[in-house]
Amino acid sequence: MASPLVGIIANPASGRDIRRLVAHGTVFDNNEKTAIVRRVLLGLEAAGITRVAYMPEHDFGIVSRALSGQRLTLSAEPLSMPVLGTSADSMRAARLLAEQGAGCIISLGGDGTNRAIAKGCGAVPLVPISTGTNNVFPYFVEGTTAGLAAGFVATGCVTGQAMQRRPWLEVSVDGEPTDSALIDVVVSSVPFVGARALWDLSTIQEVVLSQVIHGTIGLSALGGALLGHAAAASAPSGMHIVLGSGGTRALAALAPGLVTWVGVATHRILSAGDVVCCRAKSGEGNPVGPFTIALDGERELELSAAARVAVRLRADGPFVVDVPSALGMAARAGYLQRS
Numbered sequence: 001m002a003s004p005l006v007g008i009i010a011n012p013a014s015g016r017d018i019r020r021l022v023a024h025g026t027v028f029d030n031n032e033k034t035a036i037v038r039r040v041l042l043g044l045e046a047a048g049i050t051r052v053a054y055m056p057e058h059d060f061g062i063v064s065r066a067l068s069g070q071r072l073t074l075s076a077e078p079l080s081m082p083v084l085g086t087s088a089d090s091m092r093a094a095r096l097l098a099e100q101g102a103g104c105i106i107s108l109g110g111d112g113t114n115r116a117i118a119k120g121c122g123a124v125p126l127v128p129i130s131t132g133t134n135n136v137f138p139y140f141v142e143g144t145t146a147g148l149a150a151g152f153v154a155t156g157c158v159t160g161q162a163m164q165r166r167p168w169l170e171v172s173v174d175g176e177p178t179d180s181a182l183i184d185v186v187v188s189s190v191p192f193v194g195a196r197a198l199w200d201l202s203t204i205q206e207v208v209l210s211q212v213i214h215g216t217i218g219l220s221a222l223g224g225a226l227l228g229h230a231a232a233a234s235a236p237s238g239m240h241i242v243l244g245s246g247g248t249r250a251l252a253a254l255a256p257g258l259v260t261w262v263g264v265a266t267h268r269i270l271s272a273g274d275v276v277c278c279r280a281k282s283g284e285g286n287p288v289g290p291f292t293i294a295l296d297g298e299r300e301l302e303l304s305a306a307a308r309v310a311v312r313l314r315a316d317g318p319f320v321v322d323v324p325s326a327l328g329m330a331a332r333a334g335y336l337q338r339s
Helices: 030-046 062-067 087-099 111-118 143-154 221-229 323-332
Strands: 005-010 051-054 075-078 104-109 126-130 163-165 168-173 176-181 184-188 204-209 238-255 258-270 275-278 291-295 298-303 309-314 319-321
Touching: 005 030, 005 062, 005 087, 005 143, 030 062, 030 104, 030 143, 051 087, 062 075, 087 104, 087 111, 104 111, 104 143, 111 126, 111 176, 126 143, 143 319, 143 323, 168 184, 168 298, 176 291, 176 298, 204 221, 204 275, 221 238, 221 258
Parallel strands: 005 051, 005 104, 051 075, 104 126, 126 319
Antiparallel strands: 163 319, 168 176, 168 309, 184 204, 184 291, 204 238, 238 258, 275 309, 291 298
């Protein structure tokens, strides 16, 4: 029987979009990502992992640099796959790792990176380390402890109680399933994808959130700000928000260092299975025109004015490892002790 395998997907392009210019986001350059991966590898080795496979990339070589000069007993090999320099790389790497029986995947990136990984990882649990701009799905965690937790999950020392299944949003256009998001789906009046990143609030018309959490950043922060005014807010799952006048105003951190009041026309709580129907809306005296749909903070779909978009909230998203819970389980089981 093959020894447990852990995958590493480090996105060299995460955290480098236009929001760094219009706000005050932390910069995770690729040297810092390399240092994080180096600590991840040391944590994996301490947890007993001997096999690692990683996504290759030509821009910088994050994992290969992290391996350079290290005296590790584990073996780490790049996945055999084409490198296109797009989000398809992360999705393809996740799919290959799932096919090879990986017990856990560690990712370095933001919401967009993990959205791509979630499309390919199947039931393989994720340890998402935040190195993006607006990060709701991944979390800030020390690479060493992330490696330890992932290692104990992959070896079977830690069971499913340390993992949570996250919700997601299924996007259909004109009745056909088209794409997905982990955190938010946004209707924007901008007709072209362009630079992709959402940063101009005046172009945003509707927001659908997969979950409502206090303390997040980006458009998802609107959900936490509005939760106190929503009916039946004891156990919310998601939220549909229509921006505009005539309702309330919410104070939200839309980007690092960027806090503003946002006009909200209507909002409602969503439960798993609920569907939100979205269409382009006319502006002040302007006719309805082409529009875009943004997924997890980046415009992805260019649509005609007549397009009908349906967003369904689903509860069967990717499994995510809770690092403190995983290490707590490992400690209680005696894996962190020796006599």
